[in-house]
Amino acid sequence: MLEALDTIKTTALSELKKTSDKETLRLWYSTHLSKNSPLIESLRNLSNVAPKDRPAIGKHANQIRNILEEAYKEQTHYLHKSTASTRQKHTDLDITLPGRSVNRGRLHIATQTLRRIYTIWADMGFQIYRSREIETDELNFELLNIPLHHPARDMWDTFHTNTPGVILRTHTSPGQIHAMRANAPDPIRVILPGMCYRYEQITARSEIQFNQVEGLAIGTNIRFTDLKGTLTDFARRMFGNSTRTRFRASHFPFTEPSAEMDVECFLCSGEGCRVCKKTGWLEILGCGMVHPAVLTNGGYEPNKYTGFAFGMGPERIAMLKYGIDDIRHFWGNDLRFLEQF
Amino acid sequence: MKVPLSWLKEYIEITLDPHEIARLLTFAGLEVESINFIGLPQPDQLQNQTSIYGLKWDRKNIVVADITKVEHHPNADRLVLAQLYDGELTHTVLTGAPNLFQYKDQGKLAQPLKVAYAREGTQLYDGHNSSQELITIKRKKIRGVESYSMACSEKELGISDEHEGIIVFDSDAPKAGTPLVDYIGDAVFDIAITPNMARNLSILGVARELGALTKTPIDPPTANITISKSIQSALAMPNIEIDEPELNARFTATLIENVQIKPSPYWMQLRLRMSGMRPINNVVDVTNYVMLEMGQPLHAFDYDVLRNRSETKVPVISTRLPKSGEKIVTLDGINRNLDDFTILVADNTGALSIGGIMGGSDSEVSDDTKNVLLEAASWDLINIRQTVTSQQMQSSQAGYRFSRGVSPEIAARSNLRAAEMIRTLGNGKIIHNLIDEYPHHYVPNTVKLPIGEIQRSLGVDIPTEEVVSILIALDFTVEQKKNILHVTAPAHRLDIGIAEIGTADIIEEIARIWGFENIPETQISDLMPRQENNTLLEKEERVRDILVNLGLQEVITYRISSPETEQLLHPIENGPYVHLANPITPERSAMRRSLLSSVLECAQDNLRFQQRIALFEVGPVYLPELSSSDEQSSLPLEAQRLSIVISGQRLSLSWIDNRVDSMDYFDLKGIIDELLQAAHISDYTIDDANHPSFQPGAVAKLTIDGSQAGLFGVLHPDIASNYNLGEHLTLAADFDLMAFVDAMPDQYSSKPIPRFPAIIEDIALIVGDSITNAEVVASIVKSGGATLTKVQLFDVFRGEQVGANKKSLAYRLTYQSEVKTLTDKDAAKLRNKIVKTLQKELGAQLRSE
Numbered sequence A: 001m002l003e004a005l006d007t008i009k010t011t012a013l014s015e016l017k018k019t020s021d022k023e024t025l026r027l028w029y030s031t032h033l034s035k036n037s038p039l040i041e042s043l044r045n046l047s048n049v050a051p052k053d054r055p056a057i058g059k060h061a062n063q064i065r066n067i068l069e070e071a072y073k074e075q076t077h078y079l080h081k082s083t084a085s086t087r088q089k090h091t092d093l094d095i096t097l098p099g100r101s102v103n104r105g106r107l108h109i110a111t112q113t114l115r116r117i118y119t120i121w122a123d124m125g126f127q128i129y130r131s132r133e134i135e136t137d138e139l140n141f142e143l144l145n146i147p148l149h150h151p152a153r154d155m156w157d158t159f160h161t162n163t164p165g166v167i168l169r170t171h172t173s174p175g176q177i178h179a180m181r182a183n184a185p186d187p188i189r190v191i192l193p194g195m196c197y198r199y200e201q202i203t204a205r206s207e208i209q210f211n212q213v214e215g216l217a218i219g220t221n222i223r224f225t226d227l228k229g230t231l232t233d234f235a236r237r238m239f240g241n242s243t244r245t246r247f248r249a250s251h252f253p254f255t256e257p258s259a260e261m262d263v264e265c266f267l268c269s270g271e272g273c274r275v276c277k278k279t280g281w282l283e284i285l286g287c288g289m290v291h292p293a294v295l296t297n298g299g300y301e302p303n304k305y306t307g308f309a310f311g312m313g314p315e316r317i318a319m320l321k322y323g324i325d326d327i328r329h330f331w332g333n334d335l336r337f338l339e340q341f
Numbered sequence B: 001m002k003v004p005l006s007w008l009k010e011y012i013e014i015t016l017d018p019h020e021i022a023r024l025l026t027f028a029g030l031e032v033e034s035i036n037f038i039g040l041p042q043p044d045q046l047q048n049q050t051s052i053y054g055l056k057w058d059r060k061n062i063v064v065a066d067i068t069k070v071e072h073h074p075n076a077d078r079l080v081l082a083q084l085y086d087g088e089l090t091h092t093v094l095t096g097a098p099n100l101f102q103y104k105d106q107g108k109l110a111q112p113l114k115v116a117y118a119r120e121g122t123q124l125y126d127g128h129n130s131s132q133e134l135i136t137i138k139r140k141k142i143r144g145v146e147s148y149s150m151a152c153s154e155k156e157l158g159i160s161d162e163h164e165g166i167i168v169f170d171s172d173a174p175k176a177g178t179p180l181v182d183y184i185g186d187a188v189f190d191i192a193i194t195p196n197m198a199r200n201l202s203i204l205g206v207a208r209e210l211g212a213l214t215k216t217p218i219d220p221p222t223a224n225i226t227i228s229k230s231i232q233s234a235l236a237m238p239n240i241e242i243d244e245p246e247l248n249a250r251f252t253a254t255l256i257e258n259v260q261i262k263p264s265p266y267w268m269q270l271r272l273r274m275s276g277m278r279p280i281n282n283v284v285d286v287t288n289y290v291m292l293e294m295g296q297p298l299h300a301f302d303y304d305v306l307r308n309r310s311e312t313k314v315p316v317i318s319t320r321l322p323k324s325g326e327k328i329v330t331l332d333g334i335n336r337n338l339d340d341f342t343i344l345v346a347d348n349t350g351a352l353s354i355g356g357i358m359g360g361s362d363s364e365v366s367d368d369t370k371n372v373l374l375e376a377a378s379w380d381l382i383n384i385r386q387t388v389t390s391q392q393m394q395s396s397q398a399g400y401r402f403s404r405g406v407s408p409e410i411a412a413r414s415n416l417r418a419a420e421m422i423r424t425l426g427n428g429k430i431i432h433n434l435i436d437e438y439p440h441h442y443v444p445n446t447v448k449l450p451i452g453e454i455q456r457s458l459g460v461d462i463p464t465e466e467v468v469s470i471l472i473a474l475d476f477t478v479e480q481k482k483n484i485l486h487v488t489a490p491a492h493r494l495d496i497g498i499a500e501i502g503t504a505d506i507i508e509e510i511a512r513i514w515g516f517e518n519i520p521e522t523q524i525s526d527l528m529p530r531q532e533n534n535t536l537l538e539k540e541e542r543v544r545d546i547l548v549n550l551g552l553q554e555v556i557t558y559r560i561s562s563p564e565t566e567q568l569l570h571p572i573e574n575g576p577y578v579h580l581a582n583p584i585t586p587e588r589s590a591m592r593r594s595l596l597s598s599v600l601e602c603a604q605d606n607l608r609f610q611q612r613i614a615l616f617e618v619g620p621v622y623l624p625e626l627s628s629s630d631e632q633s634s635l636p637l638e639a640q641r642l643s644i645v646i647s648g649q650r651l652s653l654s655w656i657d658n659r660v661d662s663m664d665y666f667d668l669k670g671i672i673d674e675l676l677q678a679a680h681i682s683d684y685t686i687d688d689a690n691h692p693s694f695q696p697g698a699v700a701k702l703t704i705d706g707s708q709a710g711l712f713g714v715l716h717p718d719i720a721s722n723y724n725l726g727e728h729l730t731l732a733a734d735f736d737l738m739a740f741v742d743a744m745p746d747q748y749s750s751k752p753i754p755r756f757p758a759i760i761e762d763i764a765l766i767v768g769d770s771i772t773n774a775e776v777v778a779s780i781v782k783s784g785g786a787t788l789t790k791v792q793l794f795d796v797f798r799g800e801q802v803g804a805n806k807k808s809l810a811y812r813l814t815y816q817s818e819v820k821t822l823t824d825k826d827a828a829k830l831r832n833k834i835v836k837t838l839q840k841e842l843g844a845q846l847r848s849e
Ligand SMILES: [Zn+2]
Pocket: A265, A266, A267, A268, A269, A270, A271, A272, A273, A274, A275, A276, A277, A278, A280, A281
């Protein structure tokens, strides 16, 4: 029975293709979909079928009826629209042939990631403040509470220039001092993006140059709870609305207390995978309350003002998001890599 | 810093699982990077940053056993047969362990050797493989003797890399058959210690943190020496003289006489190896052991060497700065030229050691040493750091600790503890009390903490009694006076600052122990700062977007280059550069002066794989001869530039049109035309230019608003071959981005869609070959006035029909009025005016005439 219905369908559809005007179309309808057509009759005579087969056959016949009705509508529409001449000229295009080539341009994946970060922070009222890359030791270290010969200096391997006291900035943090001195005593909410440099061997995991985005909020009422809330908002925007965060104590000379923020691994939803080393969490950024010495150096009285700061690596974020296993791809600029984004 | 759990448990009673301990420490800022489970079972998953590894020891199959007899192998000199009792049965175990050879063929041993025994079928690491490769012990015949089980080395059990011989435990090891994991099973935490936590570069320090986190009191190690009063000593203690109390706050010494130098007991060797140190002998091992335990580096001198040097007199030990040209040969065999700031331990004949970092080879403890002088001193961390850096002694554990800060208060205690251990382990005698020179005494630091400051910084209200209990658990003393806590730091807290910095330091301690996870999240309620545009960045990003829309790929290249690299592009003018004092390679030795050079390198790398490249970069170059206008200092100018490089096929291969056309000057010109238009820059000129990097006659100079924007055109073939750019033309542009940014209007006005029809007509002109399109268009636009809305060049032709030194240019002109429908008469009038002007100004003729 089911096979018979399928034969009706195949025959009807192939005959429908051959209809060329209103008349042949009407004839087709009366053959296949009128009250006396085999299909409709079979629906009417369901009572003759064994009761256990009835639902399946009824359902199948109705489906075929809908398909044929739909095809009939389409064909009516087609015959109505097209003129005789166009129907004659119609050629069979291989519609799967590739289209004419278009040269598509792209932003570098680092720029794309930076822009996403800019947008999120802009929505939260953080404006972009850029500053120079070749810096003084004073701005890069001393004013950030990292005196000469201090053990904390071990945290940064620095490129020095031939001019004593002039270095390549190791982080965008000198921008904190620039921004504070430009704004004191007004409140600040900025992000500080830009290229930084570290004296390291270039490997799959470490680069001599990398982008960093720092953030700085200063005012008379900025607290650690605000830092947690603001950064969790960022994490949700950057990694998805259900992202959870956690904060671990850490150390940076220019913040106190200092923390590392981890986000729940967005690749495995916290289940544990290769990327998060089965921990379910990814280390995303460092943060903390601005150290009183840094506030003072920036022109804010620490007993009146407080602030928080944070810093993240856009390339690291991109590596996690897109499963990039080698940081050298970023400045390698192989088009076979860049064209994937 | 590697911390075995068993060692921690000497000072703190703790029943938490290793992974729970790791979590607590990590969240409090002592990041446990890994846990090595030695024999113990591992948890499945850790919800923190810690990675776990290690070998689980089967309780039944890996046990303590007694070797009762060692016999030679009948067919192999380098193997022995050990009779071994595992608590149930006696087995014959085949081994090549050299530390058993001394017992060979001596019959039944007076005292059995306690060893680690693995039965048939046990999984262990392969001792002969340099990595950790698991193998299963199988029954096999070796040189005719059947072998099915083994006595293990530390490497085979995953304890350390040690595979020189099998483990031989101390004689007090438990009875044969005891599961090995019950005896020495352990978990070793590898903790990253941040610079502010130098106090935790010790087992005791970590125990103290754990005590505060779990509210458990800790039990620090004892530090008492047993002085033998009965024996008359022939040796006198040295005199100590401190020349520089600022650099050497304290110097303590003890003397242990008649010491037997020998290997340390197994338990100590095991702990040292689990902590990543190599056992040497009992004296050196004790100094390392106490350093790891207490955090105080110690140094042992062979006292007889000092006595010989001072001849008949009592040795005088002084700590002082070097004399000019002074040298010392240190333990690592290096003959060092001393810096004038390096503090030395010396006697009357010269330097004995570099204070706090490394001993001299002359007075080193050797196998023949009898009398040991033990030093525990304290040194200025900055000074030590300078020497460590200057002498490249970063591998010194003592230097590492002293350069991060060691409290002078622990010197005497540590010295006493170590001296007593050397006395016991070396069967020595201590006759004299400790000498203690302490000229620069530690002054306790008291910080004021107004209670409200905690809320102001953290945003959370922690009950004061909780605050006090946290601080007391960390060994601070607290005195409350009204709303101010007066907090005195314990001596080992060198990281606590003074005044408001100290206050912030204390608040950090409270937050850390209270737990960041217990601090809620809030939105910022503070005043929103004034919001402004960042016009410069916005326009820069706009330029990027335009170029991307034109089909170009953005690249970001290394900003560190070298003069040699840039010479490929600029063979003549080159420099000055911002040179790096410590480049990683010669190819990255200076900050780039040319962005185009970087993009060309990138093109070179890509052309090996691509038929078409169209690249651009926006980024800085570094010009030391110019300094930034907004800086008071004279730092180099960081000038933003824009470079474009295109080369290769215009379109990728296609079935529709499979001609392979190479891009030429006009592909680049089209991009630049569109860029200027999209940027709404109208006031610009494009003129002939000349530059050694470009092909003569095919390079143009772009001037925007009267200022030089830069050059673009066909790269000179010599330059292109410098970069191996292949057979295609390379088109390059090198612009000052600021010329664009400055000219990009903040706003511009649009025009309505024309309401009246346009009249379009074509004119073909014959002009002299030297007349440029720009000149013709300028003339047409000028005479056409507002009604002429569009001029499009659609043909350029040279040939006999036109005449020598002449060319034909055909333009499509669009006339359209905003106020009326133009008539043919209007159009003819305008056209006459245009043609007349062209004739007059440029000598042009209509081609149809
Ligand atoms: Zn994961």
